[in-house]
Amino acid sequence: MxxxxxxxxxxxxxxxxxxxxxxxxxxxxxxxxxxxxxxxICSPRNPDDETIHPQDEWQYQNSITGQWYHWTTTYNKQNKHVEWRVKWLNVAPTSYLGVIVYLTTTNELNPLKTSLTQLSRLLSNNPRPVVIFHEGDFDADDIQKSLSNILGNHTPLGFERIRFSDNANRPRSVFPRWPLKYFHMCRFFTLMLPNHPLLTLFTYYWRLDAHSYIFGPKPIEDPFEIMQKRHIQYAFIMANEDDDHYAVGLWSFFHEFLDNHCLKPSIALRQTQTGWFGGYSLAIIFTNFAIANVSLFRDHSLIRAWLHAVDRNGGIYRYRWGDAPIHTLALTQFLSQNHIEDRQSSICSPRNPDDETIHPQDEWQYQNSITGQWYHWTTYNKQNNHVEWRVKWLNVAPTSYLGVIVYLTTTNELNPLKTSLIQLSRLLSNNPRPVVIFHEGDFDADDIQKSLSNILGNHTPLGFERIRFSNHLIQPRPVGDHRWPLKYTDMCRFFTLMLPNHPLLTLFTYYWRLDAHSYIFGPKPIEDPFEIMQKRQIQYAFIMASEEADYYAVGLWSFFHEFLDSHCLKPSIALRQTHTDLFGNYSLYIIFTNFAIANVSLFRDHSLIRAWLHAVDRNGGIYRYRWGDAPIHTLALTQFLSQNHIVRLRYFGYMHQREYICADGIEGEVCKAQVKPFLAQNGIEYLYYQDGCHPSPRNPLCHYYPEIKL
Structure with missing residues (x-):
């Protein structure tokens, strides 16, 4: 025992x-x-928000007019630029495929002459324009004439004068022996040159220094034509290693930038820039010879954001960060190498989000209500110069273009639409906003349009925009046992991608999407939500959160993560906290997008959101699996927008079909009395969303974003 x-x-x-x-x-x-x-995890930033300060002290002068301009981010989607005029010596360019640029001083005149002599010899079969940037020491006619003679009569030569600032507030350098002009040169080639208006004339630029000599026994093939023929974005000739004392803090700062933008290191960055134990290899491209697509450092949203982050940091002046390591990090992170397949989960091969567009001959069309002309849908793009869209307004023309309320509906929903418009006219009576109804032709009848305009009243502009959906035979076939009307999937595609790219929206700052069964209610007129959005600089507002059925989201979660991986992105904090369960699976929680107020530019101009929406469209999941605009937009919003740019409106009631919510603080019998006029159909189980959230207030989207209760 x-x-x-x-x-x-x-x-x-x-x-x-x-x-x-x-x-x-x-x-x-x-x-x-x-x-x-x-x-x-990370909190996302919009890379499109980066610009040079509009009053940067650096200036450039036009060689014909003599006028000085402050440097700014020249090529911007809102800007309409006058073509830059150049005083060309010898001859004007016959081609604007590429330009060769120098930044130098007359102290380097002799090596510059040697460099130009070699250029004239090796490019004798196809002379290209040469432009010398300077601070005024090349203004003398005799100097300009001597250089033009070296190049010969067939080579255009221009001189662009610039003025660096003497701002004493710049960061103090830890290398005081380095001349200030050297730091200026680094900043010029890092950020400022791509934003000089001269470059808007050309497709490529070739940067050389005064001491850069190309040589060989005979003329060479034109590198610009090679770049164009092979669709190359950047070309270099030598690689080197930077000194560690000239890169103090650069590696950690670059990784902070990646974290701030939810980015993962690319394959190329890991293989070329990462040393033992994850340190910086200091390997650099020798940028004193570089040929680049003009748009590369100017228009690629993430590269542009990186260059502006470097500029704000001041590391060029403080630590002598050179344009070589700064550009090399950007190139290895954001430009893909041809014929590389990513087979590792922790690294990626980047894509440029700015490359996404709707196919120029998409079969969907829209018609102008005044001219009757039909147009194929396309992406509203920063390169496009759009003629202002004209609208046939009933009642009255808008006095403000701050916001527009939009519907997509049919005459089968005419009665609920009338109810929705009645509620709009009551609750927005203090500040009527334009209303536009998108339709497929069934609202063309004058009597229907007149009856709806009468409901809204004489002070509310009302417009009708006719659209034409495509031949459904070309759309992907539904998968599985669930079937749904094709008009429903057309509606999902319309609100996901096509509405933000309709030219009507170029007239407005915000749009408010409602459905025919969307009723806003309350005892008195409400404060204008568009003014709230503008005042608080909000990008997106919603009112209810819900949960998607799993059979309507088949493959969406994995496809979204494939998209993140293909763009070297990490899941944001918001995505993890609102969309991911304990085991990393999709929570299926969504914003109810049948009520949504958004900045017009959000789903159209934000490069990564736009890339996501186009990826979804190409995938065909909307038609194949009935992916809705709600989960598609919710994933984008939680990944790419910061928490303070999204709000939930709680100061009035809302009902959609059988789900409803009352304003914050309105409960019990008072809530029932307010919603009772809309509970018209017998035999329907109406659902009260407690606190506006389904299946309960524990829905993480319910209180994640700030709420406006007034």
Whole structure:
């Protein structure tokens, strides 16, 4: 008996020790996983928000007019630029495919002459324009004439004068022996040159220094034509290694930038820029010879954001960060290498989000209500020069273009639409806003249009925009046992991608999407939500959150993560907290987008959101699996918008079909009395969304974003 008791005691001690070990290991592992998750999440920033300060002290002068201009981000989607005029010596360019640029001084006149002599010899079969940037020391006619003679009569030569600032507020350099002009040169080639208006004339630029000599026994093939023929974005000739004392803090700052934009290191960055133990290899492209697509450092949204981050940091002046390591990091992170297949989960090969467009001959069309002309849908793009869209307004023309209320509906929904418009006219009576109804032709009848305009009243502009959906035979076929009307999937595509690209929206700052069954209600007129959006600089507002059925989101979660991987993106904090369950699966929580107020530019101009919407469209999941605009937009919003740019409106009631919510603080019998006029159909189970959230207020989207309750 004693032996048995002793054996039991030993077994108990062993089990106790083993249990402690398991608990300790579990706690350690949980802590490690939690730290790993913390390090892999991020709060997104919009790369399109970056610009040079509009009054940057650097200036450039036009060589014909003599007028000086402050440097700014020249090529901007809102800007309409007058073509830059150049005083050309020898001859005007016959081609604007490429330009060769120098930044130099007359102290380097002799090596510059040698460089130009070599250029004239090796490019004798196809002379290209040459432009010399300077601070005024090349203004003398005799100097300009001597250089033009070197190049010969067939080579255009221009001189662009610039003025660096003498701002004493610049960061103090830790290398005081380096001349200030060297730091200016680094900043010029890093950021400022791509934003000089001269470059808007050309497709490529070739940067050389005064001491840059190209040589060989005979004329070479034109590198600009090679670039164009092979669709190359950047070309270099030599690689080197930077000194570590000239790159202090650059590697960590670049990784902070990646984290701030939810980006993962690319394959190329890991293989060329990462040394042992994750440190910086200091390998650089020698940028004193570089040929680049003009748009590369100017229009690629993430590269542009990186260059502006560097400029704000001041590292060029403080630590002598050169344009070589700054550009090399950007190129290896954001430009893909041809014929590389990513087979590793932690690294990626980047894509340029600015390359996404709707096919120029998409079969969907829209008609102008005044001219009757039909147009194929296309992407509203920063390169396009759009003629202002004209609208046939009923009642009255808009006095403000701050916001527009839009519907997509049919005459089958005429009665609920009338109810929706009645409620709009009541609750927005203090500040009527334009209303536009998109339709497929069934609202063309004058009597229908007149009856709806009468509901809204004489002070509310009403417009009708006719659209034409495509031949459904070309759309992907539905998968699985679930079937739905084709008009429903057309509606999902319309609100996902096509509406933001309709030219009507170029007239307005915000749009408010409602459905025919969308009723806003309350005892009195409400404060104008468009003015709230503008005042608080909000990008998106919603009113209810819900949960999607899993059979309507088949493959969406994995496809979104494939998109993140293909663009070197990490899941944001908001995405993890609102869309990911304990096991990393899709929570299916969505914003109810049948009520949504958005900045017009949000789904049209934000490069990564636009890329996501086009990826969804190409995938065909809207038609194949019935992916709705709600989960598609919700994923984009939680990934790409910061928390303070989204709000939930809680200061009036809202009903959509059978779901409803009352304003914050309105409960019980008062709430029932307000919603009662809309509970018209017998036999329907109406759903009260407690606090506007389904299946309960525990829906993480319910209170994640700020709420406006007034």
């Amino acid at each position: 004693t032996r048995v008791q002793h054996s039991n005691a030993k077994r108990s001690r062993f089990l106790c020790i083993f249990s402690y070990f398991i608990i300790g290991y579990t706690l350690f592992n949980t802590k490690f996983i939690f730290k790993h998750i913390q390090s892999s």
